[in-house]
Amino acid sequence: MTESPTREALKWTNDEMMTVAAARELTSGTVCFVGIGLPSTAANLARASHAPDVVLIYESGCIGAKPDRLPPSIGDGILSRTADAVVSVPEIFAYWLQAGRVDVGFLGAAQVDRFGNINTTVVGEYGSPQVRLPGAGGAPEIATSCSRVIITLRHSPRAMVEKLDFVTSVGHGDGGDFRARLGLPGRGPQAMITDLGVLRCEPESREFVLSSVHPGVEIPDVIEATGWALRVADDVSVTAPPTDGELHALRSFVGA
Amino acid sequence: MTESPTREALKWTNDEMMTVAAARELTSGTVCFVGIGLPSTAANLARASHAPDVVLIYESGCIGAKPDRLPPSIGDGILSRTADAVVSVPEIFAYWLQAGRVDVGFLGAAQVDRFGNINTTVVGEYGSPQVRLPGAGGAPEIATSCSRVIITLRHSPRAMVEKLDFVTSVGHGDGGDFRARLGLPGRGPQAMITDLGVLRCEPESREFVLSSVHPGVEIPDVIEATGWALRVADDVSVTAPPTDGELHALRSFVGA
Amino acid sequence: MARFSSLHDAVAEHIHDGDTVALEGFTHLIPFAAGQEIIRQRRKDLTLVRMTPDIIYDQLIGMGCARKLIFSWAGNPGAGSLHRFRDAVEHSVPHHLEIEEHSHAGMATRYQAGASGLPFGMLRGYAGTDLATITPTISWVTCPFTGENLAAVPALRPDVGVICAQQADRDGNVMMWGITGVQKEAVLASQRSIVLVEEVVDAFSPHTNGVVLPSWVVDDVCLVPSGSYPSYAQDYSQRASAFYSQWEPISKDCEKFLAWMDEHVLATSDHAEFLASLDPALLEDIND
Amino acid sequence: MARFSSLHDAVAEHIHDGDTVALEGFTHLIPFAAGQEIIRQRRKDLTLVRMTPDIIYDQLIGMGCARKLIFSWAGNPGAGSLHRFRDAVEHSVPHHLEIEEHSHAGMATRYQAGASGLPFGMLRGYAGTDLATITPTISWVTCPFTGENLAAVPALRPDVGVICAQQADRDGNVMMWGITGVQKEAVLASQRSIVLVEEVVDAFSPHTNGVVLPSWVVDDVCLVPSGSYPSYAQDYSQRASAFYSQWEPISKDCEKFLAWMDEHVLATSDHAEFLASLDPALLEDIND
Helix, strand or coil: CCCCCCHHHCCCCHHHHHHHHHHCCCCCCCEEEECCCHHHHHHHHHHHCCCCCCEEEECCCEECCCCCCCCCCCCCHHHHHHCCEECCHHHHHHHHHHCCCCCEEEECCCEECCCCCEECCEEECCCCEEEECCCCCCHHHHHHHCCEEEEECCCCCCCECCCCCCCCECCCCCCCCHHHHHCCCCCCEEEEECCCEEEEECCCCCCEEEEEECCCCCHHHHHHCCCCCCCEEEEEEECCCCCHHHHHHHHHHHHC | CCCCCCHHHCCCCHHHHHHHHHHCCCCCCCEEEECCCHHHHHHHHHHHCCCCCCEEEECCCEECCCCCCCCCCCCCHHHHHHCCEECCHHHHHHHHHHCCCCCEEEECCCEECCCCCEECCEEECCCCEEEECCCCCCHHHHHHHCCEEEEECCCCCCCECCCCCCCCECCCCCCCCHHHHHCCCCCCEEEEECCCEEEEECCCCCCEEEEEECCCCCHHHHHHCCCCCCCEEEEEEECCCCCHHHHHHHHHHHHC | CCEECCHHHHHHHHCCCCCEEEECCCCCCCCHHHHHHHHHCCCCCEEEEECCCCHHHHHHHHCCCEEEEEECCCCECCCECCHHHHHHHHHCCCCCCEEEECCHHHHHHHHHHHHHCCCEEEECCCCCCCHHHHCCCCEEEECCCCCCEEEEEECCCCCEEEEEEEEEECCCCEEECCCCCCHHHHHHHCCEEEEEEEEEECCCCCCECCEEECHHHCCEEEECCCCCCCCCECCCECCCHHHHHHHHHHHHCHHHHHHHHHHHHHCCCCHHHHHHHCCHHHHCCCEC | CCEECCHHHHHHHHCCCCCEEEECCCCCCCCHHHHHHHHHCCCCCEEEEECCCCHHHHHHHHCCCEEEEEECCCCECCCECCHHHHHHHHHCCCCCCEEEECCHHHHHHHHHHHHHCCCEEEECCCCCCCHHHHCCCCEEEECCCCCCEEEEEECCCCCEEEEEEEEEECCCCEEECCCCCCHHHHHHHCCEEEEEEEEEECCCCCCECCEEECHHHCCEEEECCCCCCCCCECCCECCCHHHHHHHHHHHHCHHHHHHHHHHHHHCCCCHHHHHHHCCHHHHCCCEC
16 A cells, blocks of 8 residues: 555545546546436546546436536436437437446445445335435446446445345345346446445455545545445555546536 | 219219228328328328318328328328427337327228238238238238228229238238237228228128229129128118319329 | 316316326426426325426325325435425325335336337346335246346326426427426326426427427316426526425425425415415526 | 448448348438448348338349348339349249348337347237238237237347438437438447438537437448438438339349349449439439
């Protein structure tokens, strides 16, 4: 591990680091299925910085949207007006997502487990929930059909759990060749990007292990904030801090 | 039977009579699925005369087309430009035809039998045909899903046969409750309009029987021109001849 | 042919207690005015259908209009929870709410099947999820050619479909553009339909990806300017984002919610009065 | 991203002997120029797919390019038969032609399934017909909710989809309007795609029901003015109806057909030369 700066020295927030790290997963030409919130911010940051030709698809049917400000909703006119094509919702799910035309899907999660399975449905029992969450949305089929999935969420033992209360969207199931056995076409979640670091999917076991910690974060902090016994990669590193260019692009966008 | 004019006295052709008789099957507001040729002519004649609000749907995806001349093809710009909506071909078959939104479908036939089953595929053996015909097109599902079907063809023992060489589109199968047993939603063919007369589907047996002969045509002529033992309705009548208005509308259209 | 009617009359005629009603609008052209009119007319025991139930469904649920909700994502996008929905599911307030939940792809497929006159639709989805175990309307079919197992979902066929569109012409044909979501399918899948429009025009202008519904598949067309407020109607109005963020504290407190509904919905006679009852700041800058 | 190329190069690169090729265009925007370029390059053993094979498929079949035809209606609309097609089926001239036939609804469903990444599609059709017995790609599925039996057809996934559109922009996005048939599905179902356009423009104008295909789902864009001649390209060219009626006697006589193909297709190097080789009367009044 390289020497990390102290928290005090940092000129950016952990959330900004998380967004920047997510944006870096995209390269130019990547076709990316995005929702509102961090995924939209990250994808637009990529488009505004290192990946100008990233193709953004919003599940509202906007293909190739090029917003110059962050839309408050996926129904915003800035998406339909700047898109190369606008199609119906049945079409976006059938002809575009299910057909395997999307390289990267971003998913958030209320709960995630070590195999990248996701719960956005309930905390507690389904029939008598402690917290009723919004539900599935587009996530189950994003998780099924995108070539790869990137999960973004804030690190906490409540969110990164040993066992999900409900499996809304399938990552790698109980690990190994689970996806192949189910015949799921996409490769599933490959990275989990949090405000503390980046977890990556181990090739054989498909378990998520700590791959890098963000500058200023210590490995024990990450382990403590994880609800399962987090394993640390042998070659764990420190995430490259946001560049001035990234920060500038991000802030001009968020401020816009 | 009322007295019929002699052929010599007629100021119109049998084909014109056939088109006029077909047009009369449509009333205002009827939603009608039409192909090129006689069906298009008849439907537009209805629209130009007694049924101004008939809705024409062309299988090319044009809904509510209002051509002011007869289109030479269902791809003609006069259809797409005058239509209320133009949709894709998958949509026209799924959302409009299959969904049961069409009242009347017109079908032609190379061969038809006494139960209104239709062959437009081959004359002779399928594997080594004497005549290879164009094939099914939209007909099988028009026959399945329209509320009722009107068959138009020229009368001849070669066309109106005891047994089809190939069943391309189903009318009433072997008669009776065949359609109900197959779960076919539409009521099937109700009228067969030829250049000699009009055959209608008998309620119980579902056999087509001669309902009216066109002016100048004798019943024995029709029986002779039919390849099956044609039955004649007890109340067989003479088709009302084309009115001056119908003829004028038809000729101005065909000439346009 | 569609009938031009007031929203009051359209709701009174077409939406009955116990009906299955889909007020669709995927993040754009959301028929808020129709939902509030349903509340004014005190409909009960409705089965509400929508991919993305949002504030208007929160209001319908909180006011006790709904017996059941069929949906795929219930939230206040970007602003928080639907607390009336949550209260109903978590604490049976105001009463028990039955739920039937799918994914977006599943709901879209169900509408498509309904619009297509098919009994079911299929998709590659749900495999491995708990949705497949808790939702009885998820089943499976096997491809007769490849043997692949696919998810099957039954067609949606609401009694009434309600949508917003930008325009109707004088014959009652309807046109919408921008993000049109699943609205065409919602109308075509429903037995009856009501379309709220921003404007009635002599002729439509061209819009790429614009969707036209012929008059004869629509029952009632209602001229309701800003009928999708606080949502968008592209080229007519912007989203009133402040309304969405202000909804969070209103929705969270049941008493506050009921007082708000009394003041702004029950005490107003139509959508124009509803808009006039709002803080004028909530209506600024919504012109598109 | 799509590549701008000549039609010669696009056909040379993407269409190989033995490929399954769909040149789609439902009575409008028919890719005649591409079919003739395939003939010029003497492709063999193709499986040709099209809902409405017409004169251009008659030419491909008559010139021996096709091993198999998958179709739903093969005729010369309003003008007569496709005699080269008939000669192939009836008399194996120039050689045996395998056929696989469906209804239009079945073919449209097959393209939709291909575009959707599903192994099959379903429809309410074929029941009681002989098509169901002679076409092995018609099967059945049972609705798991209602027990209804529905027809199942396997997805079409051509190696190459070829269509005509009116315009491309400079990024290679493609736009078509008017009757757009099953062209979007044909491109999305295919492994590779070639789009012929009438014009390259800076920006698209709005067209209601216009269809835009993003550049990244298209392989090659070829600027071929009047590429759908003698068919239509709405707002560019009218149908040359005389060509259709004159085809009947040419197609009927195999010698005459071969001589015609020699003179107008094999002896010309591209579509512009083909057009120049025609009787000028056949090119009159085609501007739209």
